[in-house]
Amino acid sequence: MVGGGDGTGGGRHSEPSVHNSEDTEEMPIPRLSLVPNNEEVSSDSYDDPKLVYSSIVLRSLEKYLPPEILELNRNEKIKYMSDVLRKYISPEDCNKAQLYKNYREMISSYEPCYRGWYNFDPKLFLLPSFLEAISVNTEASFRRIIYEPHPSVFVFEMFQPDFFDKLIVEAETFRKWAQEKNYQIRRLNNTGNYGVVLDDFGLDIFLNKLTQDFIFPLCKVFFHELRGAMLDSHNGFFNEYGHERDPELGKHIDHSEITLNVCLKKQLEGGEILFTGTRCKKHMWTKYKAEQEMFRYTHIPGKAILHRGRHRHSPIATTAPRYRANMILYCRSSLFREMETYQKDYFSDWCGQCAQESKFKESQFLDTRREEMIRIEDGANTR
Ligand SMILES: [Zn+2]
Numbered sequence: 472m473v474g475g476g477d478g479t480g481g482g483r484h485s486e487p488s489v490h491n492s493e494d495t496e497e498m499p500i501p502r503l504s505l506v507p508n509n510e511e512v513s514s515d516s517y518d519d520p521k522l523v524y525s526s527i528v529l530r531s532l533e534k535y536l537p538p539e540i541l542e543l544n545r546n547e548k549i550k551y552m553s554d555v556l557r558k559y560i561s562p563e564d565c566n567k568a569q570l571y572k573n574y575r576e577m578i579s580s581y582e583p584c585y586r587g588w589y590n591f592d593p594k595l596f597l598l599p600s601f602l603e604a605i606s607v608n609t610e611a612s613f614r615r616i617i618y619e620p621h622p623s624v625f626v627f628e629m630f631q632p633d634f635f636d637k638l639i640v641e642a643e644t645f646r647k648w649a650q651e652k653n654y655q656i657r658r659l660n661n662t663g664n665y666g667v668v669l670d671d672f673g674l675d676i677f678l679n680k681l682t683q684d685f686i687f688p689l690c691k692v693f694f695h696e697l698r699g700a701m702l703d704s705h706n707g708f709f710n711e712y713g714h715e716r717d718p719e720l721g722k723h724i725d726h727s728e729i730t731l732n733v734c735l736k737k738q739l740e741g742g743e744i745l746f747t748g749t750r751c752k753k754h755m756w757t758k759y760k761a762e763q764e765m766f767r768y769t770h771i772p773g774k775a776i777l778h779r780g781r782h783r784h785s786p787i788a789t790t791a792p793r794y795r796a797n798m799i800l801y802c803r804s805s806l807f808r809e810m811e812t813y814q815k816d817y818f819s820d821w822c823g824q825c826a827q828e829s830k831f832k833e834s835q836f837l838d839t840r841r842e843e844m845i846r847i848e849d850g851a852n853t854r
Pocket residue numbers: 750751752753754818822823824825826
């Protein structure tokens with residue numbers, strides 16, 4: 472599987488080792504300079520595919536080397552810089568990034584059928600009613616076109632009717648093209664054997680604009696836990712289900728803060744999702760409260776749903792013949808992830824379990840206070 476990373480890393484080469492057992496001892500490392508040295512940069516070349524870290528990174532870091540390191544030979548400098556970099560990005564992650572770069576290069580000759588993906592014109596893709604709501608940019612304007620059948624699950628129409636066929640044709644064409652070239656398509660966990668990653672073959676600009684300019688305003692209003700934090704990365708997928716295509720995913724959460732799921736096409740019955748409550752990392756697999764947290768949603772062609780990535784959900788299996796194509800957009804915020812890591816009381820207003828525990832603690836506190844008050848009153852009465 473391309474991009475999966477087999478951990479081969481770069482430590483096995485004859486080049487200066489950047490990751491071997493001898494390196495694991497912590498050595499005091501001379502500090503990098505705070506100011507780049509743009510004058511005394513060496514003419515050493517780092518254009519060597521065997522190196523774990525790319526020449527661009529090494530060349531940029533070289534400017535910050537302390538003078539005593541800058542005087543060393545090329546291999547010693549690479550060793551020093553790799554030691555520094557390894558504290559921030561592991562050789563395995565580097566290797567994955569390199570594999571992904573190779574993959575993008577391999578498929579770079581694919582030309583999308585629809586050139587409009589490159590030059591995102593909202594009027595060509597989005598419905599006037601949706602554009603109007605976003606331009607007014609208030610909760611009231613959003614609520615006019617969006618309905619919320621269950622807390623924090625929002626359903627709406629946003630795309631022009633011809634968008635759905637365009638996207639299906641593009642995904643099919645890319646798949647056929649890769650097959651003819653004998654290229655193995657990059658798959659991710661949620662794309663199964665027939666899905667494709669839309670960002671890989673020309674839709675990244677389109678999806679980025681969609682995330683920043685149209686999904687982000689909705690998130691600011693409807694998902695308060697983000698506290699206005701930017702959605703700074705995304706992944707877009709095209710998935711197909713049915714016709715012996717993919718086995719359905721079980722109960723899962725998404726690798727996203729917010730997920731947009733658009734039903735492009737559906738034939739016959741099926742296509743239901745069962746939502747079972749939002750949870751923080753710690754409470755991911757705790758039980759759900761059936762009457763409050765269980766919600767069944769049936770996909771409707773042309774409609775999008777927007778929900779938290781941590782809103783647990785699973786497709787409902789059906790034996791009826793069916794076909795469904797969806798576009799799924801995972802929107803992520805690095806700032807939200809930072810806040811989540813460092814703020815322990817962050818979840819009480821959106822994790823079902825945290826909310827329940829916090830309510831329980833509050834009621835225990837009130838009970839104790841009440842008992843204290845009764846004791847004080849009784850004491851006063853018996854005096
Ligand atoms: Zn929780």
